[in-house]
Amino acid sequence: MTEQTLEVCKAQSSGSSGWLNWTSTSSVMLRTVEKKILSILKTPYKGMYADIGPAVGTADKIWTICLNSESSNIPLVMLHGLGAGVALWVMNLDSLAAYRPVYAIDILGFGRSSRPKFTNDALVAEKQLVKSIEEWRREMNISKMILLGHSMGGFIATSYAISYPDRIKHLILADPWGFPEKPADVNSRYNVPLWVRALAVAVTPLNPFWALRAAGPLGQWVVEKTRPDIMRKFSTVLEDEKLISQYIHQCNAQTPSGESAFHTMMDGFGWAKYPMVKRINELREDIPITLLYGSRSWVDSSAGEKIKKLRPNSMVDLKVITGAGHHVYADKAEIFNKYVNEACATCDRVMNANHEPDDNIQTKGEGTESDQENENSPVQQPIDLNRNN
Numbered sequence: 001m002t003e004q005t006l007e008v009c010k011a012q013s014s015g016s017s018g019w020l021n022w023t024s025t026s027s028v029m030l031r032t033v034e035k036k037i038l039s040i041l042k043t044p045y046k047g048m049y050a051d052i053g054p055a056v057g058t059a060d061k062i063w064t065i066c067l068n069s070e071s072s073n074i075p076l077v078m079l080h081g082l083g084a085g086v087a088l089w090v091m092n093l094d095s096l097a098a099y100r101p102v103y104a105i106d107i108l109g110f111g112r113s114s115r116p117k118f119t120n121d122a123l124v125a126e127k128q129l130v131k132s133i134e135e136w137r138r139e140m141n142i143s144k145m146i147l148l149g150h151s152m153g154g155f156i157a158t159s160y161a162i163s164y165p166d167r168i169k170h171l172i173l174a175d176p177w178g179f180p181e182k183p184a185d186v187n188s189r190y191n192v193p194l195w196v197r198a199l200a201v202a203v204t205p206l207n208p209f210w211a212l213r214a215a216g217p218l219g220q221w222v223v224e225k226t227r228p229d230i231m232r233k234f235s236t237v238l239e240d241e242k243l244i245s246q247y248i249h250q251c252n253a254q255t256p257s258g259e260s261a262f263h264t265m266m267d268g269f270g271w272a273k274y275p276m277v278k279r280i281n282e283l284r285e286d287i288p289i290t291l292l293y294g295s296r297s298w299v300d301s302s303a304g305e306k307i308k309k310l311r312p313n314s315m316v317d318l319k320v321i322t323g324a325g326h327h328v329y330a331d332k333a334e335i336f337n338k339y340v341n342e343a344c345a346t347c348d349r350v351m352n353a354n355h356e357p358d359d360n361i362q363t364k365g366e367g368t369e370s371d372q373e374n375e376n377s378p379v380q381q382p383i384d385l386n387r388n389n
Contacts, residue, residue: 052135057116067097081151085111109258178272294324
């Protein structure tokens, strides 16, 4: 248990309503731990809030970091999975930004982005998330992009590509959630014990990370004890691997806005109410897809083979990364980075062959990280990322 947690526990034990009133989470704490994690990057990065207006709430903002913004190659935009944020891409950003602009965002409702109230309708919640990505793209003035999504981010990325095909040069899906249909015999197929089924029914009305928030000041300790594997994934690059548990805790101890949207879209944790494999035929034929699965992941990779069969006239590249689990980007970061860079490079070759005009890198935001201590600060002048800053 960390000193910070112990201090909070002591302070709360002296109060009559201490535990329920615990408020040791803030945008400042999340910002601090994010900066510590990203400090190991060799590539300079800018941080900014993109003001996307009333996308879901009344004045939504999306936290964004960008690297190598001066490059003229097609930009790569990265969408994280459930409960994550931009800092968990720390093992990928240097490699991927070596060849192109890279933008990583905290999806609306997660991380340092605004946390509006989403609808309770699964399809509408999905469209709200898609709309927020489109409003972000417009605010950042990105014409075309390579869109990469991990897990839940892959589900959102695909839905976005279906809705806005003209903006997508390549779709990269890393162990995407919500693609296969939920089996009718799921309990017998996976030999789920009766007590697990009963527990699952009991917690169905609750958001996925309810237990972390219920733990109050012990939330970080809960992450460390229940998911030490996630911390170990980053131990090769971070001297203090507890930064990861602190980051995950701070990302998820706040209002569960995006998490509630995910809860609305899911049918049991592993499946979506409206599985993407049943809608993949709506994706325009000329959009190439790269699918990256972990060989040890809990995600059903059979959906990848089904997508290949459903898109016989499209480029679908399916790769299974040996030894990787669900967090393929961290389990086997070098291989993951290699495959992503190879997929991105195909877009550059096509662009150069077709002599497409470069209208992808004129980007605007609200300022650099140092200018954005308060996410409610006024909008600043647009940044021309073509300049050397």
